[in-house]
Protein backbone atom coordinates (compact mmCIF):
# COMPACT_ATOMS: atom_id res chain seq x y z
CA UNK A 526 0.00 0.00 0.00
CA UNK A 527 1.50 3.37 -0.95
CA UNK A 528 1.19 6.07 1.63
CA UNK A 529 0.75 9.73 0.73
CA UNK A 530 3.87 10.61 2.71
CA UNK A 531 6.20 8.52 0.61
CA UNK A 532 4.57 9.09 -2.73
CA UNK A 533 3.98 12.86 -2.79
CA UNK A 534 7.50 14.15 -3.22
CA UNK A 535 8.28 11.54 -5.87
CA UNK A 536 5.04 11.78 -7.81
CA UNK A 537 3.32 15.06 -7.11
CA UNK A 538 0.00 15.59 -8.79
CA UNK A 539 -0.50 18.51 -11.14
CA UNK A 540 -3.61 19.59 -12.81
CA UNK A 541 -4.61 21.98 -15.55
CA UNK A 542 -8.08 23.46 -15.27
CA UNK A 543 -8.26 24.11 -18.98
CA UNK A 544 -6.78 20.89 -20.32
CA UNK A 545 -9.18 18.45 -18.62
CA UNK A 546 -6.61 16.22 -16.98
CA UNK A 547 -3.33 15.91 -15.09
CA UNK A 548 -0.47 17.46 -17.06
CA UNK A 549 2.80 19.19 -16.44
CA UNK A 550 4.47 20.83 -13.53
CA UNK A 551 4.90 24.58 -13.52
CA UNK A 552 6.61 26.62 -10.87
CA UNK A 553 4.09 27.78 -8.33
CA UNK A 554 4.20 31.57 -8.47
CA UNK A 555 1.37 32.25 -6.07
CA UNK A 556 1.46 35.45 -4.09
CA UNK A 557 2.28 34.95 -0.45
CA UNK A 558 -0.77 36.26 1.37
CA UNK A 559 0.66 35.72 4.86
CA UNK A 560 1.65 38.82 6.78
CA UNK A 561 5.20 39.37 7.99
CA UNK A 562 5.66 37.80 11.42
CA UNK A 563 7.07 40.00 14.14
CA UNK A 564 6.02 43.38 12.79
CA UNK A 565 2.88 45.25 11.94
CA UNK A 566 1.01 43.41 9.20
CA UNK A 567 1.70 44.51 5.67
CA UNK A 568 -1.38 45.34 3.62
CA UNK A 569 -2.57 42.31 1.71
CA UNK A 570 -2.38 42.31 -2.07
CA UNK A 571 -5.65 42.59 -3.96
CA UNK A 572 -7.67 39.46 -4.55
CA UNK A 573 -6.50 37.66 -7.68
CA UNK A 574 -9.42 36.56 -9.77
CA UNK A 575 -7.75 35.45 -12.97
CA UNK A 576 -6.16 32.04 -12.96
CA UNK A 577 -4.49 31.92 -16.35
CA UNK A 578 -3.26 28.45 -17.18
CA UNK A 579 -0.97 27.80 -14.26
CA UNK A 580 -1.05 24.27 -12.90
CA UNK A 581 -2.32 23.37 -9.46
CA UNK A 582 0.78 22.08 -7.72
CA UNK A 583 -0.81 19.77 -5.19
CA UNK A 584 2.42 18.87 -3.38
CA UNK A 585 3.12 22.55 -2.81
CA UNK A 586 -0.49 23.20 -1.80
CA UNK A 587 -0.31 20.37 0.74
CA UNK A 588 2.77 21.89 2.33
CA UNK A 589 0.67 25.00 3.05
CA UNK A 590 -1.57 22.95 5.40
CA UNK A 591 0.31 22.02 8.57
CA UNK A 592 -2.36 19.59 9.79
CA UNK A 593 -1.84 17.35 6.76
CA UNK A 594 1.42 16.28 8.42
CA UNK A 595 -0.52 14.78 11.35
CA UNK A 596 -0.57 11.07 12.01
CA UNK A 597 -3.77 9.41 13.19
CA UNK A 598 -3.68 5.91 14.59
CA UNK A 599 -0.11 5.62 13.36
CA UNK A 600 -1.01 6.54 9.76
CA UNK A 601 -0.73 9.78 7.81
CA UNK A 602 -3.96 11.73 8.21
CA UNK A 603 -6.22 11.58 5.17
CA UNK A 604 -8.80 14.34 5.50
CA UNK A 605 -11.88 13.41 3.52
CA UNK A 606 -14.35 15.29 5.74
CA UNK A 607 -14.14 18.51 3.76
CA UNK A 608 -17.89 18.95 3.34
CA UNK A 609 -18.10 19.18 7.14
CA UNK A 610 -15.15 21.54 7.45
CA UNK A 611 -11.93 22.24 5.62
CA UNK A 612 -8.40 22.42 6.98
CA UNK A 613 -6.61 25.76 7.26
CA UNK A 614 -3.48 26.89 5.43
CA UNK A 615 -0.57 28.38 7.35
CA UNK A 616 -1.43 31.82 5.91
CA UNK A 617 -4.80 31.81 7.69
CA UNK A 618 -3.39 30.47 10.97
CA UNK A 619 -0.61 33.07 10.91
CA UNK A 620 -2.97 35.89 10.00
CA UNK A 621 -5.18 35.20 13.01
CA UNK A 622 -2.25 35.05 15.43
CA UNK A 623 -0.75 38.15 13.85
CA UNK A 624 -4.04 39.95 14.43
CA UNK A 625 -3.94 39.08 18.13
CA UNK A 626 -0.24 39.98 18.36
CA UNK A 627 -0.39 43.33 16.56
CA UNK A 628 -3.90 44.63 15.98
CA UNK A 629 -6.33 43.30 18.58
CA UNK A 630 -8.93 45.84 19.61
CA UNK A 631 -12.62 46.39 19.30
CA UNK A 632 -13.48 48.13 16.08
CA UNK A 633 -14.09 51.77 16.93
CA UNK A 634 -11.76 53.35 14.43
CA UNK A 635 -11.31 56.71 16.10
CA UNK A 636 -10.50 55.49 19.60
CA UNK A 637 -6.76 54.77 19.29
CA UNK A 638 -4.08 53.21 17.07
CA UNK A 639 -4.99 49.58 17.63
CA UNK A 640 -8.67 50.34 17.12
CA UNK A 641 -7.75 51.83 13.76
CA UNK A 642 -5.66 48.76 12.83
CA UNK A 643 -8.41 46.34 13.87
CA UNK A 644 -11.07 48.34 12.03
CA UNK A 645 -8.94 48.49 8.90
CA UNK A 646 -8.25 44.74 9.03
CA UNK A 647 -11.94 43.92 9.53
CA UNK A 648 -13.14 46.24 6.77
CA UNK A 649 -10.37 45.00 4.49
CA UNK A 650 -11.76 41.47 4.97
CA UNK A 651 -15.20 42.75 4.04
CA UNK A 652 -13.81 44.27 0.85
CA UNK A 653 -11.97 41.03 0.05
CA UNK A 654 -15.24 39.14 0.49
CA UNK A 655 -17.04 41.60 -1.75
CA UNK A 656 -14.49 41.07 -4.48
CA UNK A 657 -14.55 37.29 -4.06
CA UNK A 658 -18.31 37.28 -4.64
CA UNK A 659 -18.18 40.15 -7.14
CA UNK A 660 -20.77 41.95 -5.02
CA UNK A 661 -21.44 45.50 -6.23
CA UNK A 662 -21.03 47.25 -2.87
CA UNK A 663 -19.07 46.55 0.29
CA UNK A 664 -22.25 47.41 2.23
CA UNK A 665 -23.85 44.27 0.75
CA UNK A 666 -21.56 42.04 2.83
CA UNK A 667 -22.77 41.23 6.35
CA UNK A 668 -20.54 39.20 8.66
CA UNK A 669 -22.41 36.55 10.63
CA UNK A 670 -21.45 33.35 12.45
CA UNK A 671 -22.03 31.13 9.44
CA UNK A 672 -24.57 29.85 6.95
CA UNK A 673 -26.99 28.79 9.67
CA UNK A 674 -27.01 32.20 11.27
CA UNK A 675 -27.35 33.95 7.91
CA UNK A 676 -30.43 31.90 6.99
CA UNK A 677 -31.98 32.43 10.41
CA UNK A 678 -31.36 36.16 10.05
CA UNK A 679 -33.21 36.26 6.74
CA UNK A 680 -36.01 34.01 8.02
CA UNK A 681 -36.56 35.94 11.23
CA UNK A 682 -36.07 39.51 10.05
CA UNK A 683 -36.98 39.54 6.35
CA UNK A 684 -39.50 36.74 6.91
CA UNK A 685 -41.34 38.36 9.81
CA UNK A 686 -41.80 41.54 7.81
CA UNK A 687 -42.84 39.97 4.51
CA UNK A 688 -44.57 36.67 5.26
CA UNK A 689 -48.20 36.34 6.25
CA UNK A 690 -50.99 33.79 6.41
CA UNK A 691 -51.09 31.72 3.22
CA UNK A 692 -47.88 33.12 1.72
CA UNK A 693 -45.55 30.48 0.35
CA UNK A 694 -41.90 29.58 0.75
CA UNK A 695 -40.42 27.09 -1.70
CA UNK A 696 -37.35 25.04 -0.77
CA UNK A 697 -35.95 21.84 -2.31
CA UNK A 698 -35.72 18.27 -1.07
CA UNK A 699 -31.92 18.58 -1.16
CA UNK A 700 -31.60 21.07 1.67
CA UNK A 701 -29.39 20.89 4.72
CA UNK A 702 -31.38 21.22 7.97
CA UNK A 703 -30.07 24.82 8.14
CA UNK A 704 -32.18 25.64 5.09
CA UNK A 705 -35.26 23.73 6.30
CA UNK A 706 -35.77 24.33 10.01
CA UNK A 707 -35.67 28.18 9.97
CA UNK A 708 -38.37 28.13 7.26
CA UNK A 709 -40.48 25.69 9.27
CA UNK A 710 -40.16 27.97 12.28
CA UNK A 711 -41.09 31.17 10.44
CA UNK A 712 -43.95 29.37 8.68
CA UNK A 713 -45.41 28.39 12.04
CA UNK A 714 -44.95 31.91 13.35
CA UNK A 715 -46.54 33.65 10.36
CA UNK A 716 -48.96 31.11 8.90
CA UNK A 717 -46.89 30.83 5.71
CA UNK A 718 -46.86 27.53 3.83
CA UNK A 719 -43.64 25.63 3.11
CA UNK A 720 -43.44 23.79 -0.22
CA UNK A 721 -40.72 21.40 -1.30
CA UNK A 722 -39.43 20.87 -4.84
CA UNK A 723 -38.68 17.20 -5.53
CA UNK A 724 -35.63 15.38 -6.89
CA UNK A 725 -35.41 12.30 -9.08
CA UNK A 726 -33.99 8.97 -7.94
CA UNK A 727 -30.45 10.04 -8.78
CA UNK A 728 -30.71 13.25 -6.77
CA UNK A 729 -31.22 15.70 -9.65
CA UNK A 730 -33.42 18.63 -8.68
CA UNK A 731 -36.57 18.65 -10.83
CA UNK A 732 -36.63 22.27 -11.94
CA UNK A 733 -39.89 21.97 -13.86
CA UNK A 734 -41.54 20.72 -10.67
CA UNK A 735 -39.98 23.58 -8.74
CA UNK A 736 -41.37 26.02 -11.28
CA UNK A 737 -44.82 24.45 -10.90
CA UNK A 738 -44.66 25.12 -7.14
CA UNK A 739 -43.74 28.78 -7.52
CA UNK A 740 -46.77 31.01 -7.95
CA UNK A 741 -48.34 34.34 -7.03
CA UNK A 742 -48.31 33.52 -3.29
CA UNK A 743 -44.61 32.59 -3.32
CA UNK A 744 -42.65 35.19 -1.39
CA UNK A 745 -39.34 33.36 -1.14
CA UNK A 746 -37.44 30.53 -2.83
CA UNK A 747 -34.54 29.13 -0.77
CA UNK A 748 -32.30 26.54 -2.40
CA UNK A 749 -28.86 25.08 -2.10
CA UNK A 750 -26.34 25.37 -4.90
CA UNK A 751 -24.61 22.13 -3.90
CA UNK A 752 -26.10 19.38 -1.73
CA UNK A 753 -23.84 18.47 1.16
CA UNK A 754 -25.28 14.94 1.37
CA UNK A 755 -25.31 13.93 -2.32
CA UNK A 756 -23.02 16.44 -4.01
CA UNK A 757 -25.76 17.46 -6.49
CA UNK A 758 -25.05 20.81 -8.13
CA UNK A 759 -28.27 22.68 -8.80
CA UNK A 760 -28.86 25.25 -11.52
CA UNK A 761 -28.96 28.11 -9.05
CA UNK A 762 -29.12 30.74 -11.75
CA UNK A 763 -32.27 29.19 -13.16
CA UNK A 764 -33.77 28.89 -9.68
CA UNK A 765 -33.19 32.63 -9.21
CA UNK A 766 -34.70 33.36 -12.58
CA UNK A 767 -37.80 31.25 -11.79
CA UNK A 768 -38.27 32.91 -8.40
CA UNK A 769 -37.88 36.40 -9.82
CA UNK A 770 -40.24 35.73 -12.69
CA UNK A 771 -42.92 35.15 -10.06
CA UNK A 772 -41.93 38.15 -7.97
CA UNK A 773 -40.33 36.13 -5.16
CA UNK A 774 -37.05 36.82 -3.37
CA UNK A 775 -34.44 34.08 -3.76
CA UNK A 776 -31.88 32.89 -1.21
CA UNK A 777 -29.07 30.64 -2.37
CA UNK A 778 -27.27 28.48 0.20
CA UNK A 779 -23.65 28.59 -0.90
CA UNK A 780 -22.17 26.64 2.04
CA UNK A 781 -21.00 23.83 -0.25
CA UNK A 782 -20.63 25.73 -3.51
CA UNK A 783 -18.33 28.46 -2.22
CA UNK A 784 -15.19 26.28 -2.11
CA UNK A 785 -15.89 24.43 -5.35
CA UNK A 786 -16.99 26.90 -8.02
CA UNK A 787 -16.66 30.56 -8.98
CA UNK A 788 -19.43 32.66 -7.48
CA UNK A 789 -20.53 35.91 -9.03
CA UNK A 790 -23.54 37.22 -7.16
CA UNK A 791 -24.32 39.76 -9.88
CA UNK A 792 -24.46 37.07 -12.55
CA UNK A 793 -26.36 34.74 -10.20
CA UNK A 794 -28.83 37.50 -9.40
CA UNK A 795 -29.85 36.09 -6.00
CA UNK A 796 -31.31 38.43 -3.39
CA UNK A 797 -29.41 36.63 -0.66
CA UNK A 798 -26.33 34.40 -0.91
CA UNK A 799 -24.95 32.82 2.26
CA UNK A 800 -21.86 30.82 3.17
CA UNK A 801 -19.58 29.79 6.06
CA UNK A 802 -15.89 30.62 6.24
CA UNK A 803 -14.87 27.23 7.57
CA UNK A 804 -15.99 25.45 4.39
CA UNK A 805 -13.46 27.43 2.36
CA UNK A 806 -10.27 27.02 4.41
CA UNK A 807 -11.28 29.90 6.68
CA UNK A 808 -11.99 29.91 10.41
CA UNK A 809 -15.10 28.58 12.14
CA UNK A 810 -17.52 31.06 13.67
CA UNK A 811 -17.47 33.48 10.75
CA UNK A 812 -19.67 33.53 7.68
CA UNK A 813 -21.30 35.85 5.23
CA UNK A 814 -24.74 37.06 4.30
CA UNK A 815 -24.62 38.80 0.95
CA UNK A 816 -27.77 40.77 0.26
CA UNK A 817 -28.71 42.76 -2.82
CA UNK A 818 -29.05 46.43 -1.90
CA UNK A 819 -32.84 46.53 -2.12
CA UNK A 820 -33.22 43.19 -0.32
CA UNK A 821 -31.13 44.33 2.65
CA UNK A 822 -32.89 47.69 2.69
CA UNK A 823 -36.15 45.78 2.96
CA UNK A 824 -34.89 43.68 5.89
CA UNK A 825 -35.30 45.00 9.44
CA UNK A 826 -32.47 44.55 11.94
CA UNK A 827 -32.34 41.11 13.49
CA UNK A 828 -30.68 41.69 16.84
CA UNK A 829 -30.47 44.98 18.72
CA UNK A 830 -27.51 46.33 20.65
CA UNK A 831 -24.25 48.18 20.20
CA UNK A 832 -22.63 48.81 16.79
CA UNK A 833 -25.91 48.69 14.89
CA UNK A 834 -27.39 51.99 16.07
CA UNK A 835 -27.05 55.59 14.91
CA UNK A 836 -28.67 57.10 17.99
CA UNK A 837 -30.48 55.80 21.06
CA UNK A 838 -32.74 57.49 23.55
CA UNK A 839 -34.64 55.67 26.24
CA UNK A 840 -37.71 55.86 24.04
CA UNK A 841 -36.36 54.79 20.64
CA UNK A 842 -33.35 53.74 18.58
CA UNK A 843 -32.27 54.88 15.13
CA UNK A 844 -30.43 52.22 13.19
CA UNK A 845 -27.38 52.42 10.99
CA UNK A 846 -27.52 51.39 7.36
CA UNK A 847 -26.41 47.93 6.21
CA UNK A 848 -24.13 46.18 6.96
CA UNK A 849 -23.80 47.60 10.51
CA UNK A 850 -27.56 47.40 11.00
CA UNK A 851 -27.16 43.59 11.01
CA UNK A 852 -23.99 43.36 13.08
CA UNK A 853 -25.16 44.07 16.63
CA UNK A 854 -22.58 43.60 19.37
CA UNK A 855 -18.90 42.77 19.07
CA UNK A 856 -18.40 40.50 16.11
CA UNK A 857 -15.84 37.83 15.42
CA UNK A 858 -13.20 40.32 14.32
CA UNK A 859 -10.10 38.11 14.18
CA UNK A 860 -11.86 35.33 12.30
CA UNK A 861 -13.32 37.78 9.79
CA UNK A 862 -9.75 38.88 9.14
CA UNK A 863 -8.76 35.20 8.82
CA UNK A 864 -11.60 34.66 6.36
CA UNK A 865 -10.24 37.49 4.21
CA UNK A 866 -6.89 35.71 4.06
CA UNK A 867 -8.59 32.38 3.25
CA UNK A 868 -10.47 33.93 0.33
CA UNK A 869 -7.27 35.48 -1.00
CA UNK A 870 -5.53 32.14 -0.71
CA UNK A 871 -8.27 30.37 -2.70
CA UNK A 872 -8.57 33.16 -5.26
CA UNK A 873 -4.84 33.05 -5.72
CA UNK A 874 -4.85 29.30 -6.38
CA UNK A 875 -7.70 29.87 -8.82
CA UNK A 876 -11.19 28.62 -8.11
CA UNK A 877 -11.64 27.27 -11.66
CA UNK A 878 -8.46 25.27 -11.29
CA UNK A 879 -9.61 24.01 -7.88
CA UNK A 880 -12.98 23.00 -9.35
CA UNK A 881 -11.35 21.13 -12.21
CA UNK A 882 -8.93 19.30 -9.93
CA UNK A 883 -11.69 18.28 -7.52
CA UNK A 884 -13.69 16.97 -10.47
CA UNK A 885 -10.70 14.92 -11.43
CA UNK A 886 -10.65 13.42 -7.91
CA UNK A 887 -14.39 12.68 -8.09
CA UNK A 888 -14.05 11.11 -11.53
CA UNK A 889 -11.17 9.01 -10.27
CA UNK A 890 -12.91 7.81 -7.12
CA UNK A 891 -16.47 7.21 -8.36
CA UNK A 892 -16.02 4.22 -10.71
CA UNK A 893 -13.44 2.61 -8.44
CA UNK A 894 -15.68 2.87 -5.39
CA UNK A 895 -18.73 1.63 -7.33
CA UNK A 896 -16.75 -1.40 -8.46
CA UNK A 897 -16.26 -2.64 -4.88
CA UNK A 898 -18.74 -5.46 -4.17
CA UNK A 899 -21.66 -4.30 -2.02
CA UNK A 900 -21.05 -0.57 -2.49
CA UNK A 901 -23.99 1.60 -3.53
CA UNK A 902 -23.34 5.24 -4.27
CA UNK A 903 -26.09 7.52 -2.93
CA UNK A 904 -26.52 10.47 -5.26
CA UNK A 905 -25.51 10.15 -8.89
CA UNK A 906 -26.79 13.44 -10.25
CA UNK A 907 -25.64 14.72 -13.65
CA UNK A 908 -23.67 17.53 -12.05
CA UNK A 909 -21.84 16.76 -8.83
CA UNK A 910 -19.31 18.43 -6.58
CA UNK A 911 -16.70 16.28 -4.87
CA UNK A 912 -19.00 14.51 -2.39
CA UNK A 913 -19.22 10.73 -2.64
CA UNK A 914 -21.91 9.36 -0.30
CA UNK A 915 -22.23 5.60 -0.21
CA UNK A 916 -23.46 2.60 1.74
CA UNK A 917 -21.83 -0.81 1.98
CA UNK A 918 -23.95 -3.97 2.18
CA UNK A 919 -23.74 -5.68 5.54
CA UNK A 920 -21.92 -2.80 7.24
CA UNK A 921 -23.43 0.14 9.10
CA UNK A 922 -22.04 3.51 7.94
CA UNK A 923 -20.62 4.08 11.42
CA UNK A 924 -18.73 0.81 11.23
CA UNK A 925 -17.22 1.83 7.88
CA UNK A 926 -16.31 5.22 9.33
CA UNK A 927 -14.56 3.54 12.27
CA UNK A 928 -12.65 1.17 10.01
CA UNK A 929 -11.47 4.12 7.93
CA UNK A 930 -10.55 6.10 11.05
CA UNK A 931 -8.42 3.19 12.23
CA UNK A 932 -6.36 3.76 9.06
CA UNK A 933 -6.10 7.52 9.60
CA UNK A 934 -8.89 8.39 7.15
CA UNK A 935 -11.49 10.95 8.29
CA UNK A 936 -14.92 10.69 6.64
CA UNK A 937 -18.36 11.58 7.91
CA UNK A 938 -20.73 8.70 8.67
CA UNK A 939 -24.29 9.66 9.57
CA UNK A 940 -27.18 11.73 8.27
CA UNK A 941 -25.08 14.84 7.47
CA UNK A 942 -27.81 17.17 8.80
CA UNK A 943 -29.83 16.35 5.68
CA UNK A 944 -32.27 13.65 6.79
CA UNK A 945 -35.08 14.43 4.30
CA UNK A 946 -32.89 13.90 1.23
CA UNK A 947 -31.26 10.75 2.59
CA UNK A 948 -34.69 9.31 3.35
CA UNK A 949 -35.81 10.27 -0.15
CA UNK A 950 -32.87 8.19 -1.40
CA UNK A 951 -34.01 5.27 0.76
CA UNK A 952 -31.37 5.41 3.49
CA UNK A 953 -31.02 6.87 6.98
CA UNK A 954 -27.27 7.35 6.89
CA UNK A 955 -24.32 7.15 4.53
CA UNK A 956 -20.54 7.17 4.60
CA UNK A 957 -19.46 10.44 3.03
CA UNK A 958 -15.94 11.09 1.83
CA UNK A 959 -15.68 14.60 0.41
CA UNK A 960 -12.59 15.86 -1.39
CA UNK A 961 -10.77 19.17 -1.39
CA UNK A 962 -7.99 20.53 -3.59
CA UNK A 963 -5.30 19.30 -1.17
CA UNK A 964 -6.42 15.67 -1.52
CA UNK A 965 -4.80 13.27 -3.99
CA UNK A 966 -5.56 10.13 -5.94
CA UNK A 967 -2.97 8.35 -3.77
CA UNK A 968 -5.12 9.12 -0.74
CA UNK A 969 -8.18 7.87 -2.61
CA UNK A 970 -6.32 4.61 -3.31
CA UNK A 971 -5.64 4.15 0.41
CA UNK A 972 -9.32 4.79 1.13
CA UNK A 973 -10.50 2.38 -1.61
CA UNK A 974 -8.21 -0.30 -0.28
CA UNK A 975 -9.78 -0.10 3.21
CA UNK A 976 -13.34 -0.18 1.84
CA UNK A 977 -12.44 -3.07 -0.44
CA UNK A 978 -10.93 -5.09 2.42
CA UNK A 979 -13.95 -4.35 4.59
CA UNK A 980 -16.29 -5.47 1.80
CA UNK A 981 -14.35 -8.70 1.50
CA UNK A 982 -14.38 -9.28 5.25
CA UNK A 983 -10.69 -8.46 5.72
CA UNK A 984 -10.99 -5.47 8.10
CA UNK A 985 -12.72 -5.05 11.46
CA UNK A 986 -15.86 -6.97 12.36
Ligand code: PLP
Pocket residue numbers: 608609670671672673674701703704749751752753778780781801
Ligand atom coordinates in the same frame (compact mmCIF):
# COMPACT_ATOMS: atom_id res chain seq x y z
N1 PLP B 1 -26.00 24.42 4.21
C1 PLP B 1 -25.24 23.44 3.69
C2 PLP B 1 -25.48 22.98 2.28
C3 PLP B 1 -24.23 22.86 4.45
O1 PLP B 1 -23.48 21.89 3.94
C4 PLP B 1 -24.02 23.33 5.77
C5 PLP B 1 -22.99 22.70 6.62
O2 PLP B 1 -22.62 21.57 6.43
C6 PLP B 1 -24.82 24.36 6.25
C7 PLP B 1 -25.81 24.87 5.44
C8 PLP B 1 -24.64 24.89 7.63
O3 PLP B 1 -23.39 25.49 7.75
P1 PLP B 1 -22.87 25.99 9.16
O4 PLP B 1 -22.98 24.81 10.09
O5 PLP B 1 -21.45 26.38 8.90
O6 PLP B 1 -23.71 27.12 9.59
